[in-house]
Amino acid sequence: MKQTFANLSPFHVSPKRVDIMPQDYELATNSEKESMVETRKSISYWRDAWRRFKKNTVSMGALFLFILLFLFAFIGPYFIPYNYENQYRNSQKLSPFTYSEKELKVKSVEKNFSTFWSSTMQSGSMTSLPEGKYYIKNKGRTYYFTNNSMLSDGIIAVNSKWDNPVISIKESDITDGVIERSSVVTLDNPTPNEISNYSKLNTLSRVFPHMFGTDSSGRDIMARTMYGARVSIIIGIVAALIVLIIGSIYGAISGLVGGVVDFGMMRIVELIYSIPEVLIVLLLQVVLKDPLQAWFDSGSTAFSRAMSDLGTGIVSIFITFALLYWVGMARIVRGQVLQLKKQEFVTAANALGASKARIIKRHLLPNCVGQLVIQTCLQIPSAIFLESFLSFLGLGVSAPMASLGSLCSDALATITIYPFRLTCPAVVLTLIVLSLNLIGDGLRDALDPRLKK
């Protein structure tokens, strides 16, 4: 044991046996002095924690997975030509990794041309090119032309090798990937004054398979999953931040002030803690819907407009987190503060005349940070879970928006015929929650090494 060895240290040798005269000492040489200097650089708390985190293979894997999912959700939409809310014509009910028949036609055009407009790749009502004047910029050259009749079921493409390169192809003229007929578009030569009459046609992104298939109204499920993952991650992070702010302030006040205030505040926490929150959450979702909607409709401030963009479902999730879910965090912070308050370094700082604000800032807060980070990280998946649960019951995110939960619950209606519609968002949801759980566990080991077994 450590204590037994401590008794053997030279300071405990009785003075009688120490018999050293001043002449027994000699000056240390420079090299001897240098060898005593601590050469290892001191490592900051975060660097030390990161070093421990890096050693943990599982957590690093989870971090990597989460970064991938994060990129999928936030960067992914820029790489696929589909939008989460657009209903693509003739692309309904596709299986994963497929193109619709018409998309295959556009794809066959892509080989030799750069495509600028295709009715198939447009969404909703924008399915035909109205009459009018258009211009196309391709490889440094600009082509002006007039579309004389409304063009539907067609493709406008450019082949820069030709003399008159802009062509329009009817989709019905493409069979088995071969363009059987195409018409050359007569180019205009507008004077500088007339140029402003022309509107631009942009290059279409390349045809991309519907990786996760499409739903019954022709919306691309991968685009929707990306969007839903984004909404879910944001809900998780915001809810966790709400919990962090309210919980840590409440807990810190309770722990610092102590006495009657602490007693009262902790009874309130206990009370909220023993209320089964999910039931109240459901009730709140039902009850808050109409008042929130009324507030959104009447609201003219920037805040209420921003809230109105989120919709009643998400806002009431945030409200319930602010009302009910902060108690766990408050308990932990209070526990930390109470524990730290008794530590010698706080007593020392107090004795040296440090102000209360300085003690909180310099001593209490930095020592709590580890716990706060861990708890916040673990709060995110629980918020995502709750949101998906509410969406399943039809209470979470409302119609134009989508979250992973609402995508899963939408998929349930057709699950017997199209099981992948559930599988895709469900797998993403599970992976997000899984990776965040594992990151949280890793952070716990890294930031609080005392707890490590």
Add this chain to the structure above:
Amino acid sequence: MIWYIIKRIGFAILTVLVVITIVFFLMNAIPGSPFLTEKSTPQQIELANIKYGLDKPLLVQLKNYIVNYLKGDFGTSLKMQEGAPVRDIIFRQGKFALSIKLGLISLALAVIIGIPIGCISAYKRGTWIDGLLRVVSTIGVAVPTFVLASELLITFAVNRTWFPVNSGSLTSFKSYVLPVLSLSFYYLCSIAKRTRTSMLDAINQDYIRTAKAKGVKTRWIIIKHALRNSLVPVVTYLGPVLAGIITGSLVVESTFGIPGLGRYFVQSILNRDYPIIMATTVILAVLVIFTNLLVDIAYKIIDPRINISSSEEI
């Protein structure tokens, strides 16, 4: 000890009152009168208000409301079974019993399988068995109940008709399998994880080393010494597990078509039948609060060293 129990019971009753109060004010926060229909005139609404005591001050209403709830009068359904007393709907039509049965079986399964799995995992620490069990339980706590329930339904009831698609009133053994599995899996995994952690904690204690030094067999040490002491954190977890199983039952009963309280609750939410929503919330809340109370008392009995009531507890 007696004082402790009395204090806890008092606190539980206080919590129930708070829940009822919250529910009451939330109900009042809903805009519009419950008697408002297309045909009703202001006079009719006023008469109905007087009849149901809604013209009195809020606090008097709250008092009446609490007294009614304590008497077991939960009001009458507005939409789903118009005019029928909510108490009859919940208790007489077998909904409550069905949900309780499903919940208790799931709870039992989670405990009976979860704890041994945690023990095996800790006992075989570092082997492939431990690795496998940990991977399964880690993934298990990341899958939402409704996803698991739907996937089980598709795989084992639709694609391979091993089990009925609609479990109905749970009359046969087969109809239990899928609902119970999907309801308990999350908590089974979660309990296994907790047991493993606290078991590893216990294994490092001095008394285990003493037992080992005395030559007691490892397996016997686990059962006799380590398990007993590692169960305390697992027992405290049972309160949240029950709350979670009730929540899960909303999903599972809807997915498997079980006409229990959970499914009815979901339907009443979608139908905005407020008295039913309120009554169900309060009943389920009371259930959870009193289970927590029992767990707390059991906890105190298992491990008298721990002073839960102290406010200085960290």
